[in-house]
Amino acid sequence: MKTHEHLSGRRGFLKGLLAAGAAGMLGSGTGSLLRPHRAEAAPFDPSAYEVFRNACPRNCYDTCSIKTYVKDGVVQFVEGAPESTFTKGGLCVKGYTYPRRVYSPDRIKYPMLQDGRGSGNWRRISWDEAMDRISDKILEIKKRDGSLLGLGLTKYSGNFGITNYGVEGMMSSLGYTTRFVGTPCWPAGIDAQNYDLGDMWCNDPEDMVKARYIIVWGANPAWCSMHSMKYLYAARERGAKILVIDPIFTQTAAKADEFWQVRPGTDGALALGMARHLLDAGLVDMDFVRNAAIGYEDFAAYLKKNVTVEWAAETSGIPADAIRAATEDFAAAKPATVWIGYGMQRHTNGGSMVRAIDAFVAMSGNIGVEGGGARYGHLQTWGFNYHAMIQKQPAGSVGMRGASGPKGEFDFAGGEAATYSDRTLNINKTAQEILDAKDPELRMLWISCKNPFAQDFDRNKLEKAFAKLEMVVSVEQFFTETVRHSDIVLPVTTLFEEWTISASYWHYWLSLNEQAIKPMHEAKSNIEIAALLSRAMNAKEPGSCTFPQEVDGKEWMIKECNKGIYDLFGISSWEDLRKGPAKARLASSASWHDRKFKTPSGKYEFSSALCAKNGFAALPEYVEGRRPDAPFRLMTPHIQFGLHSQFINLDWMEAYYPEPFVYIHPAAARKKGIADGDMVRVSNRIGEVRVRARLSGNVAEDCVVMYEAWFRKLNFNVQNVVDDCEADMGAMKTGAPGVAIHDQFVDIAPADGGRA
Amino acid sequence: MSKRYAFLMDMDKCIGCRGCGMACKNFNQLEPDMVWRQVYPLDERIYPHRDRAFLSLACNHCDDPACLAACPTGSYTKRPDGIVVHHQETCIGCTNCIRSCPYGAPRFNKAEKHAEKCSLCHERLDAGLLPACVQACPTGALTLVDLNTFHDDNAVQYPAGFPAMPRLNPSTRFILPRMPRLLRG
Amino acid sequence: MNYEFPLVFFTVLTQLGIGLALVGAWKTCFGGSLITRRFWLTALAATLAGLVASLFHLGDPLRAATALNGLGHSWLSREGLVFGLFVLLLLLAALRPGRAAAALPAALAGLAALVVQGFTYAPVSMPAISNGFPLLLFVLTALALGMSFGAAAAGPQRLTLSLLLVVLLIVPCLWASGSAIMQDTAALWRQSAGFWAGLVLTAAALVLSLVRRQGTRAQGVLLLCGALLVRVAFFSATVHTASRLGMPY
Numbered sequence A: 001m002k003t004h005e006h007l008s009g010r011r012g013f014l015k016g017l018l019a020a021g022a023a024g025m026l027g028s029g030t031g032s033l034l035r036p037h038r039a040e041a042a043p044f045d046p047s048a049y050e051v052f053r054n055a056c057p058r059n060c061y062d063t064c065s066i067k068t069y070v071k072d073g074v075v076q077f078v079e080g081a082p083e084s085t086f087t088k089g090g091l092c093v094k095g096y097t098y099p100r101r102v103y104s105p106d107r108i109k110y111p112m113l114q115d116g117r118g119s120g121n122w123r124r125i126s127w128d129e130a131m132d133r134i135s136d137k138i139l140e141i142k143k144r145d146g147s148l149l150g151l152g153l154t155k156y157s158g159n160f161g162i163t164n165y166g167v168e169g170m171m172s173s174l175g176y177t178t179r180f181v182g183t184p185c186w187p188a189g190i191d192a193q194n195y196d197l198g199d200m201w202c203n204d205p206e207d208m209v210k211a212r213y214i215i216v217w218g219a220n221p222a223w224c225s226m227h228s229m230k231y232l233y234a235a236r237e238r239g240a241k242i243l244v245i246d247p248i249f250t251q252t253a254a255k256a257d258e259f260w261q262v263r264p265g266t267d268g269a270l271a272l273g274m275a276r277h278l279l280d281a282g283l284v285d286m287d288f289v290r291n292a293a294i295g296y297e298d299f300a301a302y303l304k305k306n307v308t309v310e311w312a313a314e315t316s317g318i319p320a321d322a323i324r325a326a327t328e329d330f331a332a333a334k335p336a337t338v339w340i341g342y343g344m345q346r347h348t349n350g351g352s353m354v355r356a357i358d359a360f361v362a363m364s365g366n367i368g369v370e371g372g373g374a375r376y377g378h379l380q381t382w383g384f385n386y387h388a389m390i391q392k393q394p395a396g397s398v399g400m401r402g403a404s405g406p407k408g409e410f411d412f413a414g415g416e417a418a419t420y421s422d423r424t425l426n427i428n429k430t431a432q433e434i435l436d437a438k439d440p441e442l443r444m445l446w447i448s449c450k451n452p453f454a455q456d457f458d459r460n461k462l463e464k465a466f467a468k469l470e471m472v473v474s475v476e477q478f479f480t481e482t483v484r485h486s487d488i489v490l491p492v493t494t495l496f497e498e499w500t501i502s503a504s505y506w507h508y509w510l511s512l513n514e515q516a517i518k519p520m521h522e523a524k525s526n527i528e529i530a531a532l533l534s535r536a537m538n539a540k541e542p543g544s545c546t547f548p549q550e551v552d553g554k555e556w557m558i559k560e561c562n563k564g565i566y567d568l569f570g571i572s573s574w575e576d577l578r579k580g581p582a583k584a585r586l587a588s589s590a591s592w593h594d595r596k597f598k599t600p601s602g603k604y605e606f607s608s609a610l611c612a613k614n615g616f617a618a619l620p621e622y623v624e625g626r627r628p629d630a631p632f633r634l635m636t637p638h639i640q641f642g643l644h645s646q647f648i649n650l651d652w653m654e655a656y657y658p659e660p661f662v663y664i665h666p667a668a669a670r671k672k673g674i675a676d677g678d679m680v681r682v683s684n685r686i687g688e689v690r691v692r693a694r695l696s697g698n699v700a701e702d703c704v705v706m707y708e709a710w711f712r713k714l715n716f717n718v719q720n721v722v723d724d725c726e727a728d729m730g731a732m733k734t735g736a737p738g739v740a741i742h743d744q745f746v747d748i749a750p751a752d753g754g755r756a
Numbered sequence B: 001m002s003k004r005y006a007f008l009m010d011m012d013k014c015i016g017c018r019g020c021g022m023a024c025k026n027f028n029q030l031e032p033d034m035v036w037r038q039v040y041p042l043d044e045r046i047y048p049h050r051d052r053a054f055l056s057l058a059c060n061h062c063d064d065p066a067c068l069a070a071c072p073t074g075s076y077t078k079r080p081d082g083i084v085v086h087h088q089e090t091c092i093g094c095t096n097c098i099r100s101c102p103y104g105a106p107r108f109n110k111a112e113k114h115a116e117k118c119s120l121c122h123e124r125l126d127a128g129l130l131p132a133c134v135q136a137c138p139t140g141a142l143t144l145v146d147l148n149t150f151h152d153d154n155a156v157q158y159p160a161g162f163p164a165m166p167r168l169n170p171s172t173r174f175i176l177p178r179m180p181r182l183l184r185g
Numbered sequence C: 001m002n003y004e005f006p007l008v009f010f011t012v013l014t015q016l017g018i019g020l021a022l023v024g025a026w027k028t029c030f031g032g033s034l035i036t037r038r039f040w041l042t043a044l045a046a047t048l049a050g051l052v053a054s055l056f057h058l059g060d061p062l063r064a065a066t067a068l069n070g071l072g073h074s075w076l077s078r079e080g081l082v083f084g085l086f087v088l089l090l091l092l093a094a095l096r097p098g099r100a101a102a103a104l105p106a107a108l109a110g111l112a113a114l115v116v117q118g119f120t121y122a123p124v125s126m127p128a129i130s131n132g133f134p135l136l137l138f139v140l141t142a143l144a145l146g147m148s149f150g151a152a153a154a155g156p157q158r159l160t161l162s163l164l165l166v167v168l169l170i171v172p173c174l175w176a177s178g179s180a181i182m183q184d185t186a187a188l189w190r191q192s193a194g195f196w197a198g199l200v201l202t203a204a205a206l207v208l209s210l211v212r213r214q215g216t217r218a219q220g221v222l223l224l225c226g227a228l229l230v231r232v233a234f235f236s237a238t239v240h241t242a243s244r245l246g247m248p249y
Helices: A015-026 A095-103 A127-145 A162-174 A187-197 A205-210 A226-237 A267-280 A286-292 A296-306 A309-316 A320-332 A350-363 A427-436 A459-468 A526-540 A553-559 A563-569 A574-579 A609-613 A666-672 B019-028 B066-070 B096-100 B122-126 B132-136 C005-031 C037-055 C061-070 C075-095 C100-120 C133-149 C154-176 C180-191 C193-211 C217-236
Strands: A050-055 A065-071 A074-080 A112-114 A122-124 A151-155 A178-181 A213-217 A241-246 A258-261 A336-340 A373-375 A423-426 A444-448 A471-476 A488-491 A500-503 A509-513 A632-635 A661-664 A679-684 A687-695 A703-706 A744-750 B005-010 B038-041 B054-057 B076-078 B084-086 B107-109 B114-116 B142-146 B173-175 B181-184
Touching: A050 A500, A050 A509, A065 A509, A074 A095, A074 B019, A074 B132, A095 B019, A112 A127, A127 A444, A127 A471, A127 A488, A127 A526, A151 A162, A151 A427, A162 A444, A162 A500, A162 A526, A162 A553, A178 A427, A187 A350, A205 A226, A213 A226, A213 A320, A226 A241, A267 A296, A267 A309, A267 A320, A267 A350, A286 A350, A309 A320, A336 A350, A350 A373, A423 A427, A427 A459, A500 A553, A509 A574, A526 A553, A661 A666, A661 A679, A666 A687, A666 A744, B005 B054, B019 B038, B019 B132, B066 B076, B066 B084, B066 B096, B132 B142, C005 C037, C005 C075, C005 C100, C005 C133, C005 C217, C037 C075, C061 C075, C075 C100, C100 C133, C133 C154, C133 C193, C133 C217, C154 C180, C154 C193, C193 C217
Parallel strands: A151 A178, A151 A444, A178 A423, A213 A241, A213 A336, A241 A258, A258 B181, A336 A373, A444 A471, A471 A488, A632 A703, A661 A687, B005 B173
Antiparallel strands: A050 A065, A065 A074, A112 A122, A112 A488, A500 A509, A632 A744, A661 A703, A679 A687, A679 A744, B005 B142, B038 B054, B076 B084, B107 B114
16 A cells, blocks of 8 residues: 655655655545545654754754754754753754755855845856955955955854854965954853853753752743753752742743842842852851852952842842842752853843852852852863864965954964964944954955844944945855845855754753755855865965865864864764764763862952953952933843744744734833734834834833844844943953843834834 | 553643744644644733743544544544544545634645644654654653553643533643742842 | 635525525415426525535535545535535426425425534534524524515515524624633624624615515615625634633633
């Protein structure tokens, strides 16, 4: 009997196969007019597929290990790798859209040229023509300026597959260029943890099951690290208490035992109040603060002089008795842990707040303890060769005088001791930096793994800044707003179409990413694009680009691996990863388990001279937040349907998330004459957003929330009303301070007569 | 004794991520606008915080399915293990099942002009695998149970927000969501 | 919004056919007046027009015949069968106009078709109409249409029209005191322009019937339009349980 072709080919791609199946059914002859032949489904047969290993390379805690099922050269479906105890066989709502992403009709299929930026007059060009135009421009800049500092690169977290650092390599291979450095994501917290502990290094998230008390502070794993939720649940089932502290009643908060709706930007006061109560109640781990730390006495003196629980309560809005009770429970629970979210440090006082929480955890004796810790993130498993990234400038290249500083938290190359270096501009002030760049001006911008018009701040200013650029090249998969502001767009491969390798900044698994299918259309990987450019450059001016003119994706993936990686993960070769992801062999699931801190003193530093040297208080003192200049605080955190500007544009995702909202408290909405579902105008001095209102008690009365997103059919962009105000810390380890994304203020009013 | 397969939907664990629904689309290769599993937020009158507790629903594989009764072409069958199977190849797209199912399980495929619905991934079950949605759920909120052996005092058949249809006897069981203690600033 | 126009035309036009058959049979058996072949052909034409309309409801009309596969359990299947029978008997009645032996079976098949329709369009998923209301509505609509177009006596005509109006006015009020979903249905019907326009046209038909002693074509057309509009509300404004999953029922 002919079986029901359950998975007979990706729809719309293998129409031929489907037609053949249908023809077979018509001709089967067993049916009649009234009793058509009915096929019965045969059991699903995994052996009918070729299975490939992939890894989700997005900027996400979870960095899922993927199993990709391919038949007839077509990705049929994906699933989570069961070998990883973290991914545990399941992806997330985003990961499951990958088969659509690769075959989306919206994908950019070949290099295209836009006659007039923003005009929409795109025409297909060949790769040769694209590279011809690009190399012409680069050579022209070099001729005009005598250096390539007029050529800039902005790249961040769109694809963390290690070989994609070849984009930075491509720039280096051309000469000294301009780099946008820093990160809008987590820099203030990174520096804070570096001051306190000497590095950002978190416990294995899988050891949260051992915790007896968990505070999730300014993080929303239910949306942003779904695979971590099972550890919170397991801990809770074993008797742990879960407290969520957040200005928003998040989905994670709904799953907690207790939720504190803290006033935004006052988390530092709350943490200091809790620290003061540890002191008052005699709950400080004296062994730790005396033997493993320095500066404790100064900090205790600061707490006694400047902090009371009542003050913390008044500042944060959380009642004093609740602060006392939770502090006592936290101290009594062994181990206890705080998950410090990235949201909490996106404030003008973000770094100081992270330091205050670190100090609280340290005083409670939970640093270096399995199931404990002040968890923020780590880069312990990123010890690759960065072969693609580290490229030599052509002989005679000219740049900025002197050696460069850090180019970001993922820059593992270290500052070169060279005469010249790249020019670094602050990625968090992209618009202003382009406008201000002088001698030479920024003439050309290469954009890859990034969507500045969705992610960079003060969109209106960015529009002005882009107008200054002479040429913009985007490497993309979809026609984003950034592509609209580009002259040339180059189609880049998806994870299924290239070889690479991916690690996480949260868990300790390593995943191979195999090429599962031939690249669709004319898509090329970032390193293949670099090789093509090198060919064009060298044809015109031999020696003008040192990037190899031929690359093999698989070979380049292998070149990223080394013995250190193999030993850390207990594998003999990268090929072991074909059997499934591997987890780092950890001496302990706890970071700092040997209490050997990487601070200058080698101890936990309650008082950091380095921090003081960089212009902040040596102690984790309270710092007031940004002052409001409009009635409502605006927060623009992440929603589960997207990763920054990725995924929400897919029609599959639209089936579950068709439209964005601004969330406003019902009482505030009433005062503003806004009803549920009304069209409203969210505005401040830099711009406005028109969007429908959704009334929700999940946000505070003086707060509104919009989730950042890029919808392919909607003109929705939260960056219209998010300015580029700096967070306090971040410059030390990432090259630029963070951004006060959640210290934004807006007004809100009915738009277009409300109901639309 | 044969099994009676059913979904157990633990609303206390569910985070409303929609991973279940997307995993279903991914495995079953649904049309872009089509879903077999939808996640419905509970109304504030049922759970006091908007968009924070959910019903994740596909087909409830009823004991006495309204779709099967309504279908004029006999395109629905019920397997001994309780799974209600829709056969797309004999469906003429009359939409009577869609009108009849109180839970919105069958939906109309506009591209191919027929109804379709959750099959409980019986092809996967027959191969010893879990349904795509169950395998996908990152929190264990969605599991597969055998009603003939399943027993949980906390499980309910008709939570608020889910219409009670004793005559159809839907198989899905639910655990109700709890709420945290709230302190607001 | 899904107006289900094929179902609207199918149910109303077939009910016109059934109503005519009932009036024709009554007149043949008891009225003593002569029913012409033309009368039966009109009933047949209305029914066939309705059946053709129903095909537009199908994704694959070419396989409509397979809809008879579910006779054992599906009211929709049975509807197909009974309408097949009804059409045949109408044809027979048209061949032998004036014969009670031909008229009566057609009328009985028509009544059966109404009953089957009453079940088919009362799905468990729509609590407001998952009861005797569809049957009541369909019977009264069929009778009113049949009497208006079939020139029945003024008395029964006015009675049927009045009953139809009363039912349409009272039932939504009953829903308003029912479950959440019935209340929503009541609200949607009250917001439905089709419902109110249909009511006005039906009332106008009653007024015309009160003014004149005999039914006229104008009255029939008014009522037919009214019935179609009310049916639009029936199919599009009746709330389905699946449309409010997650909300109180």
